[in-house]
Amino acid sequence: DIEYSDFCRDCEHCFGCVGLKNKEFCIFNKQYSEEEYWNKVDEVKTKMLADGEYGEFFPPEYAVFPYRLTVATSFLGFRDYGTAAKYGYDTALVEESVEETGGEKVNVSELPSDIRDVKDDILEKVIFDEKNSKSFRIIKPELEFCRRYGLPLSREHPSIRMQKWREGFEINLMFYKRTCDRCNKDIETSYAPERKETVYCEQCYQAEVV
Ligand SMILES: [Zn+2]
Structure with missing residues (x-):
């Protein structure tokens, strides 16, 4: 029940919010009454649906940072700047500001x-x-x-260390079809079938681990 939001913890019924804690009925981080909330969200969603925007990711022109500086580039397959440019992201090289610093x-x-x-x-x-x-x-x-x-x-300079750290993650957003290693149920997982880790379905995992 939370849409177009990020970094919200213990929240319910929020739309277009960032970094809220223990909140409900907020739109763009602004508090509404329950009744106002549903009316307003209805209005926003109807407009978005009519414009073909609802369900889509935020448009690239709203991206605050150049693509190369975003966390997107730490995900496997997302360092393809040509494709990112085709989607309208700003993939220009980023000039670093070099500040003269004093000291030996x-x-x-x-x-x-x-x-x-x-x-x-x-x-x-x-x-x-x-x-x-x-x-x-x-x-x-x-x-x-x-x-x-x-x-x-x-x-090494901290920015180089950060770059290596991000690249080392190779965070994978692909999902693969596999079967649960315990009950053989069909599941989808980010662990590719050829990986040797034991992968359980949610039920088996909960039963084993929690
Ligand atoms: Zn299972």
Whole structure:
């Protein structure tokens, strides 16, 4: 009973809302009475249906960020910029703003490999990632974290780390037909049939795990 909404928790009967908690009868994050809500939602949906919009995803021209910077690109098969452009997404390359930063420069190749050899003054320095030609800083909580777990400082600019992290996910939005590994019922799952994990139907999963 929640439509065209995202990041809403413990909500019921909401339309076009973002980030609400424990709410009901909201449209575009605005609270309505139950009666107002149904009238208003009826009106909106009727108009959307007439315009052929209802059930469709938001139009690309409403996308706030260029396609290449969105989370869509972390999904398997969605890094095809040609196809995205055909659908009307802005797939232009994104120029990064390069801010001049003050402080003594140190190349990543000169960073100590043992965190115990890293001194506190690293927090004042500008670290240069030679491979990616990007500068970054280490912040205090990051240094404390590395010290606590005995980890070396990263050799890569955070944006490169994020990119690798997203690519590593290879989040798959495809659904495959499989049979439950316990009761043999036909199911649809994001686990491809050739994958070796044991996959249960919802009922068997609930019985086994919960
Ligand atoms: Zn089953």
